[in-house]
Amino acid sequence: MVGLVLACWCFGTTVNALTLEFPGPATPTASPAMARGSYALPNAAWANGALSVTVIDGMVERSAWQVDAPGLSSLDLMQPLRAQLLAMGFEVVFDCETKGCGGFDFRFAVDVLPEPQMHVDLGDFRFLSVERKVGAGREVVGLMVSRSASKGFVQMTRAVADAGPALFAATNKASGGIEQIAGAEGTALVAPNAAAINSDMGRLVTGGAVVLEGLDFGTGAADLTEGRYASLAALAEWLKQNPDKTVALVGHTDASGGLEGNIVISKRRAASVRARLIDAYGVPTAQIEAQGVGYLSPIASNLTEEGRQKNRRVEAILTSTQ
Known part of the structure; x- marks a missing residue:
């Protein structure tokens, strides 16, 4: 098992680092990049021409890995990662596999890094959304897993909600229509x-x-x-x-x-x-x-x-x- 550590954030909300163990040698293809923004966390399968999401505003981090695991299926890649996240106190929001996710439409509606950072086989991928409470807010993770003939691919998008900057300062009067x-x-x-x-x-x-x-x-x-x-x-x-x-x-x-x-x-x-x-x-x-x-x-x-x-x-x- 190979351990990967995701960074600790301290932007008004203290969040411990996430350490994940991968079932094989894992090489980062997209280093964790943190920025304040929004993440649309899928909470259901693609249906009726749209994807249902929960938008998290706060600090967002995206990272991806290539796993040297020629004999492992996408399920074999997802199961240990899912178990570790649940052990950390996360709860499942949505869990799906290829057709159950919505197939092609789901894949292209979700936030996925481009090739070669992240590869998604349209006939073999799994997605997991989880969340947990962090102080007065919450932390969410979206996990996409797929594979090629010889490699596994994992993308993790992690977001921590915060209150954000004040929308109005030193005024209580609207103007300009x-x-x-x-x-x-x-x-x-x-x-x-x-x-x-x-x-x-x-x-x-x-x-x-x-x-x-x-x-x-x-x-x-x-x-x-x-x-x-x-x-x-x-x-x-x-x-x-x-x-x-x-x-x-x-x-x-x-x-x-x-x-x-x-x-x-x-x-x-x-x-x-x-x-x-x-x-x-x-x-x-x-x-x-x-x-x-x-x-x-x-x-x-x-x-x-x-x-x-x-x-x-x-x-x-x-x-x-x-």
């Missing part, structure tokens, strides 16, 4: 007032689609960064006011890179927006789905940086027919 409203567990959300909502969402009704402005995914990333977005607040409020209406969140990219990879990242970005609308704004899951079309529907020229920036977007498309 926004209002403060009460969110889940008392979190302050920023929402446009009624006039702003009608103006922004009017294009959704009359034109069938609206670009969700101001979204930030970070360079080359698929997860929506922390923060409160006025465009999401407006869409959430409109959906609450119109419970009979449904929308599709459609991710778009510029034309850099291949189509398949761009479709994957565009769909993951749309899924990240969907997860934020559900978890932070309380939008019913049945009202929103997530899709991605890569670079197939530009709104500007890909020959300029300005045009490429405009093409990298997520749109809300009205899918109701009545």
Whole structure:
């Protein structure tokens, strides 16, 4: 058995290091990289065109290993890691194998590092979500395991929730056409007032689609960064006011890179927006789905940086027919 140690974090919440033993010689392919951000932890299988997730805001760490274990199955790789996490006090949130996870759709909806850091065989992978309490917050781990003909591959994404920075400082007055409203567990959300909502969402009704402005995914990333977005607040409020209406969140990219990879990242970005609308704004899951079309529907020229920036977007498309 080979031991791997994940770092200790001390950002307001003290978290002990995780030491995992692998069933064979393990070589890191992606060194643990810590950053403050959000992690969409899968909590159920892919179903009805979307992945159900719980978004954890705080410190996020991603790491991956290649395991020299030619005779071991993906189950053989997962079982000892699962047992160790449970022994550390984690509880299972979701545990699945290939088809039970949702197959191809699940694999491309979850946060997976690119080749060669992490290899996932679409016909043979396992995923595990676990969580445990840490002080007043919680710590979660998403574990993806797969293999090639001679090697095993493991990716661990670990996140520790925290309260985050204050949304407002030295003020209790909203301005600029926004209002403060009460969110889940008392979190302050920023929402446009009624006039702003009608103006922004009017294009959704009359034109069938609206670009969700101001979204930030970070360079080359698929997860929506922390923060409160006025465009999401407006869409959430409109959906609450119109419970009979449904929308599709459609991710778009510029034309850099291949189509398949761009479709994957565009769909993951749309899924990240969907997860934020559900978890932070309380939008019913049945009202929103997530899709991605890569670079197939530009709104500007890909020959300029300005045009490429405009093409990298997520749109809300009205899918109701009545």
